[in-house]
Amino acid sequence: MESKEQPKTHKRRFWRFFTLLGPGLVTGAADDDPSGIATYSQTGAQFGYGQLWTALYMLPLMMGVQEACARIGMVTGKGIAAVVREHYSKGVLYTVVGLVVVANTINIGADIGAMASAATLIVPVNFVILMLLFTALMLILEIFTSYRNYARILKWLALTLLAYPITAFIVKQPWLTVLKASVVPHMELSFAFLFIITGVLGTTISPYMFFWEASQEVEEAKENGTMQQGKPLIHWHSIRAMRLDNNTGMLISEITTWCIILVGATVLHQSGVKDINTASDAARALEPLVHSFPHAGYLSKLIFSVGIIGLGLLAVPVLSGSAAYAVSEAVNWESGLNLKLKRAQGFYGVIIIATIVGLTINFIGVDPVKALVYAAVFNGVAAVPLLFLIIKISTSDAIMGEYKSGLLSKIILWVTFIAMGAAAVAMFYTVGKGLI
Numbered sequence: 001m002e003s004k005e006q007p008k009t010h011k012r013r014f015w016r017f018f019t020l021l022g023p024g025l026v027t028g029a030a031d032d033d034p035s036g037i038a039t040y041s042q043t044g045a046q047f048g049y050g051q052l053w054t055a056l057y058m059l060p061l062m063m064g065v066q067e068a069c070a071r072i073g074m075v076t077g078k079g080i081a082a083v084v085r086e087h088y089s090k091g092v093l094y095t096v097v098g099l100v101v102v103a104n105t106i107n108i109g110a111d112i113g114a115m116a117s118a119a120t121l122i123v124p125v126n127f128v129i130l131m132l133l134f135t136a137l138m139l140i141l142e143i144f145t146s147y148r149n150y151a152r153i154l155k156w157l158a159l160t161l162l163a164y165p166i167t168a169f170i171v172k173q174p175w176l177t178v179l180k181a182s183v184v185p186h187m188e189l190s191f192a193f194l195f196i197i198t199g200v201l202g203t204t205i206s207p208y209m210f211f212w213e214a215s216q217e218v219e220e221a222k223e224n225g226t227m228q229q230g231k232p233l234i235h236w237h238s239i240r241a242m243r244l245d246n247n248t249g250m251l252i253s254e255i256t257t258w259c260i261i262l263v264g265a266t267v268l269h270q271s272g273v274k275d276i277n278t279a280s281d282a283a284r285a286l287e288p289l290v291h292s293f294p295h296a297g298y299l300s301k302l303i304f305s306v307g308i309i310g311l312g313l314l315a316v317p318v319l320s321g322s323a324a325y326a327v328s329e330a331v332n333w334e335s336g337l338n339l340k341l342k343r344a345q346g347f348y349g350v351i352i353i354a355t356i357v358g359l360t361i362n363f364i365g366v367d368p369v370k371a372l373v374y375a376a377v378f379n380g381v382a383a384v385p386l387l388f389l390i391i392k393i394s395t396s397d398a399i400m401g402e403y404k405s406g407l408l409s410k411i412i413l414w415v416t417f418i419a420m421g422a423a424a425v426a427m428f429y430t431v432g433k434g435l436i
Contacts, residue, residue, distance in 0.1 A: 075400050
């Protein structure tokens with residue numbers, strides 16, 4: 001009898017664990033968007049194993065920042081922009097919202113371009129036509145369908161990311177060298193090195209993630225009926241469940257990051273490809289996965305393209321949605337992806353404008369793959385002042401009460417702020433000193 005009950009108990013625990021996963025898991029999945037894949041691939045191709053250690057050291061920072069953002073949403077029942085509107089000056093509010101909207105719009109444009117560029121590897125359709133089709137598809141789905149159902153479907157496409165861990169373990173690796181590079185930090189005082197490391201930080205600890213997860217925690221509370229008269233009913237067990245969700249999402253995200261850098265280093269860097277200029281260059285990293293097939297080159301492009309397109313379809317609505325949350329909360333508009341267009345015209349208007357402006361960025365002549373890395377670097381710089389504000393909010397007695405950040409949270413947040421600020425300053429320093 002005991003042996004029959006045991007599997008059932010394990011099954012119940014397994015499904016109970018997955019029912020706790022929500023905004024944290026989606027945020028972690030969206031973090032490995034096309035911009036992330038391009039930046040991590042470029043890192044591995046350009047510097048080999050030199051920046052492999054960043055995945056390990058970014059994990060606690062990423063967990064700490066996103067936990068603080070989610071906690072702000074849960075405790076206040078408001079998104080970050082709404083909290084800033086209530087407790088800080090208009091100058092601070094408009095600066096914060098401006099940074100998020102600009103960073104997200106650039107990222108949207110880069111992701112749309114990358115999706116179209118990846119699609120041209122497998123279908124003989126004009127690049128511009130593909131961009132227009134993807135843009136229209138995402139706007140229609142985001143405005144007229146439930147994002148929860150939309151994301152549920154697209155998360156299956158995110159499974160294509162498994163191609164990177166599988167490739168990492170198929171290829172013969174110098175594991176002692178890899179393990180050492182994963183633990184022992186390596187630094188170079190050059191613009192190229194600091195530019196990419198700023199991009200790695202920026203595409204991992206991104207401004208849009210701060211606003212998205214906080215707002216999604218509010219959406220979850222409304223949907224679950226734990227909001228009464230605009231105030232959340234919160235307990236420490238809710239915080240613990242959120243932390244489990246958040247940490248799971250961030251862990252999966254960083255394992256994927258490590259694998260993408262490793263594959264880029266082993267497959268591309270060691271074969272002499274040190275600069276990724278096209279989607280085709282990036283797709284070559286997956287060729288060892290299908291090398292025994294007759295059409296290995298095409299299959300690697302297919303896997304890469306499906307992954308980029310699927311993650312782009314998942315990430316662009318997150319980017320435009322977080323921008324819309326920020327603007328709507330700043331001016332006190334109705335907001336939420338669960339609302340119909342008629343009830344939240346301003347909210348959806350921001351989504352439409354941010355997506356279309358992002359689309360137009362692709363017509364200024366920047367290569368789609370390079371644009372992804374530039375977007376990541378911009379995020380790395382923009383995140384610094386936003387992190388300072390998150391520290392101020394999450395540690396405030398007046399705003400957070402008994403749920404304010406404890407000592408460990410404060411240490412992680414300040415270390416993240418200093419690390420990202422130092423990377424950005426060092427990058428600009430090398431420009432000033434002519435070390436490019």
